[in-house]
Amino acid sequence: MEQSLIKDLQNIVGQQYTLTDRESLAVYGYDSTPELESLPGAVLLPGTAEEVSRIMRLCHAAGISVTPRGSGTNLSGGSLSVNRGVVVQTSRLNRLLEIDEENLTATMEPGLITSALHREVEARGLFYPPDPGSMNISTMGGNVAENSGGLRGLKYGVTADYVMGLETILADGELLRTGGKVVKDVAGYSLNPLLVSSEGTLGFFTGITVKLIPKPQGKITMLAHFPVLQDAALAVSAIIAAKVIPATLEFLDKVTIKCVEEYARVGLPLDVDAVLLIEVDGHPAVIAEEAAAVAEICTKHRCSFFQTAKDADEALKLAAARRTALSALARLKPTTILEDATVPRSCIAAMLKVIQDSARKHNVTIGTFGHAGDGNLHPTCLTDERDQDEIKRAHTAFAEIFDAAIAMGGTITGEHGVGIAKKKYLPKLVGESGIRVMRGIKQAFDPKGILNPGKVF
Amino acid sequence: MDYVKLINCMRCGMCLPVCPTYKETFLETASPRGRVALVRKVQEGDLDQSGRLLEYLSLCLDCQACASACPCGVNAGELVAEFSCERKESAGLGFMEDLILRKLVPHPDRLESSLVPMRVYQKSGLQKLVRTLGVLKMFPKPLERMEGLLPELPSRPLRQEIQEVTSAQGTERGTVGFFLGCVMSLIFSDASRATIQLLSYLGYKVITPRNQVCCGAPNMLGGDLEGLRQDARTNIDIFGGHTLDFIVTDCGGCGAELKKYGHHLDGDPAASAFSGKVRDISQILALHSDELKSRFRPLDLKVTYHDPCHIAHCQGIRKEPRDLLKLVPGLAYKEMAEADACCGSAGTYNIAKPEMSDRILKRKLDNIAASGCDVLVTSNPGCLLQLKKGLAEHLPGVRIMHLTEVLLRSINAA
Numbered sequence: 001m002e003q004s005l006i007k008d009l010q011n012i013v014g015q016q017y018t019l020t021d022r023e024s025l026a027v028y029g030y031d032s033t034p035e036l037e038s039l040p041g042a043v044l045l046p047g048t049a050e051e052v053s054r055i056m057r058l059c060h061a062a063g064i065s066v067t068p069r070g071s072g073t074n075l076s077g078g079s080l081s082v083n084r085g086v087v088v089q090t091s092r093l094n095r096l097l098e099i100d101e102e103n104l105t106a107t108m109e110p111g112l113i114t115s116a117l118h119r120e121v122e123a124r125g126l127f128y129p130p131d132p133g134s135m136n137i138s139t140m141g142g143n144v145a146e147n148s149g150g151l152r153g154l155k156y157g158v159t160a161d162y163v164m165g166l167e168t169i170l171a172d173g174e175l176l177r178t179g180g181k182v183v184k185d186v187a188g189y190s191l192n193p194l195l196v197s198s199e200g201t202l203g204f205f206t207g208i209t210v211k212l213i214p215k216p217q218g219k220i221t222m223l224a225h226f227p228v229l230q231d232a233a234l235a236v237s238a239i240i241a242a243k244v245i246p247a248t249l250e251f252l253d254k255v256t257i258k259c260v261e262e263y264a265r266v267g268l269p270l271d272v273d274a275v276l277l278i279e280v281d282g283h284p285a286v287i288a289e290e291a292a293a294v295a296e297i298c299t300k301h302r303c304s305f306f307q308t309a310k311d312a313d314e315a316l317k318l319a320a321a322r323r324t325a326l327s328a329l330a331r332l333k334p335t336t337i338l339e340d341a342t343v344p345r346s347c348i349a350a351m352l353k354v355i356q357d358s359a360r361k362h363n364v365t366i367g368t369f370g371h372a373g374d375g376n377l378h379p380t381c382l383t384d385e386r387d388q389d390e391i392k393r394a395h396t397a398f399a400e401i402f403d404a405a406i407a408m409g410g411t412i413t414g415e416h417g418v419g420i421a422k423k424k425y426l427p428k429l430v431g432e433s434g435i436r437v438m439r440g441i442k443q444a445f446d447p448k449g450i451l452n453p454g455k456v457f
Numbered sequence: 458m459d460y461v462k463l464i465n466c467m468r469c470g471m472c473l474p475v476c477p478t479y480k481e482t483f484l485e486t487a488s489p490r491g492r493v494a495l496v497r498k499v500q501e502g503d504l505d506q507s508g509r510l511l512e513y514l515s516l517c518l519d520c521q522a523c524a525s526a527c528p529c530g531v532n533a534g535e536l537v538a539e540f541s542c543e544r545k546e547s548a549g550l551g552f553m554e555d556l557i558l559r560k561l562v563p564h565p566d567r568l569e570s571s572l573v574p575m576r577v578y579q580k581s582g583l584q585k586l587v588r589t590l591g592v593l594k595m596f597p598k599p600l601e602r603m604e605g606l607l608p609e610l611p612s613r614p615l616r617q618e619i620q621e622v623t624s625a626q627g628t629e630r631g632t633v634g635f636f637l638g639c640v641m642s643l644i645f646s647d648a649s650r651a652t653i654q655l656l657s658y659l660g661y662k663v664i665t666p667r668n669q670v671c672c673g674a675p676n677m678l679g680g681d682l683e684g685l686r687q688d689a690r691t692n693i694d695i696f697g698g699h700t701l702d703f704i705v706t707d708c709g710g711c712g713a714e715l716k717k718y719g720h721h722l723d724g725d726p727a728a729s730a731f732s733g734k735v736r737d738i739s740q741i742l743a744l745h746s747d748e749l750k751s752r753f754r755p756l757d758l759k760v761t762y763h764d765p766c767h768i769a770h771c772q773g774i775r776k777e778p779r780d781l782l783k784l785v786p787g788l789a790y791k792e793m794a795e796a797d798a799c800c801g802s803a804g805t806y807n808i809a810k811p812e813m814s815d816r817i818l819k820r821k822l823d824n825i826a827a828s829g830c831d832v833l834v835t836s837n838p839g840c841l842l843q844l845k846k847g848l849a850e851h852l853p854g855v856r857i858m859h860l861t862e863v864l865l866r867s868i869n870a871a
Binding site: 019 | 471483485528530
């Protein structure tokens, strides 16, 4: 990157927040995506929205790309700069600006950590449901850009269902305000949903307003052990068919159970094929009934043991243990390739079978866990980046899994985004017309293509 | 350096929210994940030490909060420490680090004599004069900081005073060896006295070998692995000469190091046996909680506990100290936020990296203040030094005590 440009960037954010030394560039060349690495030309940590706008204006004029980054937990390579552009980290823009208890909204800057928002709103008896596995690390800006899901997606939906208003700095530095605190708004095109899940390719969020709901009064957390994997999958469909919508309905297979238990020591069974972690929340009388129904269905589907968390502490430990699943799987092998193919939830059992068959056929180890209740599984291949042959077989297996997901009416990514990692599968899913419309939208927002290039398509 | 340990990091970022330096800076270079990546780049030949590499790595406290948080079992703190140790082994140390880590701390005799002038300095009133006049501003910064950290010293180090054998009170239940940490013996001798007394109350005969040497942790910090192994062999021989049920220490740092002798002297069964017997004092006391409970008398105190990194993260001990405090009648225990976050002491870190150390200390003090406690309990001399100074300057209403001091006080209370 040219010295004069670096100087100009320093003038905007300050020297201390302009990183260009090779060590800094090296560690901003990755996020949580395996196998991907690409060094930026500079890393900036702006402290105000105004600074973001000035960065954009400067880069727009100079034709330098801008890639937004939160905590760098992206799983599709979305926070990497592919052409030695500028990576802009939102960490310093991390203020929670307002909790509006009359309108049930919260407004914040993009660098706010998701679980920090949870803590603040829950202290006021309110609830922000989206809870991605990385919620203690991930930022709200990243959640919005990726439309993050989480463990409570089944009952409460995903980030997009809660975003009410956005302040977005466009490619040329102009500010775009969309939505706000109004519940109903049909003025013009709905731009919020377009910006949510845009993966940093349409604009840089500097302000986010989300919807809050009253915090559920009670919660029952349960764990069911299944000696046979398919029984667990069938139990998931049966629970939903019985018109019980748990807040959380998580699945962990044998490989995942072993790794999680080794780290978290919460008493998961090591001798079964699968467990379901189930949480129902709401009015105490209702959840008691729902928990009884869940227990009955699990028993009917041959669960060998059914446990109800005895207190909030135990419930918390079980949920926290589940959140470590992805990282814990890395105990077995150095490289973990995680996918998030998602299918209509009635197809969970069929999807699990496809995953197992593919793993066997291509001789790779795949551990599977995930949000079974919403059809979003995380088959995770445990491999070693130094074994190129195995890596190749893993990708072949995943290509098969994606094809199967699409054939079932599902999608190639439920919550991690397309980024760099799934670019080549997107046309298969959305077709030529899908890509054409998306390109048109990109053109309208960012004709010069400086915003997070090389992602999505 | 084991390359597999480096590539095991899958960069999930679970370590970011617990890393004290990342929390202060939000910089990837100041995060455990980033440090592992930097070391890995060096191993892969993509980076060398000519740039800012060592400056970035030296910001690591080696508190190992990242290791506790890492589901895939990577210990970034230890990897950085190992890497730095190898470098220091070949490159040598700065003047102060060399003086402290190689010339003084590993040698109890030298260390003890070095503090004689300090004692005179304090007792003669010279300290007061020097502090009032600000004379220290004329000396190098590290010296000023060291002077400021030093509380009033006991008249003699405990190592020179304590009997080698303290007999058990009542029926003898067993024999333990007591490992006397350097700083505990020199500065916090009252706490170690309390530790020995508690053990004796519980029916343990306590053997405190006078010729024991440093645990070796400063050698590791100073890049002298061979010196560390030498210390380990000496201690193993000395304690091996007695029949012991446990080897007990009330210093978190020593405990963590002693438990690693088996690892340091890989393949030596005597080292593994030694390490297998090492217990933090809280682990022993927790074995006898019923008995202690019946002997505890009420203490009207509001207490919070600070987890020393070397106890919580390196030894995985969190429950025992808290459970013991909660046994004391009348004592109101209040958990503080981020109790297991480093206080910024971290060996010589508070002298080597004063600015970052102060920021980390400030966060800790804010959490202590928010807990509303009037006594802060911890059980590691580094934390005691750092927090004693911090409390005196910013929270004068809060006292600091070693765990064993509180428990003994409860037993002796009227």
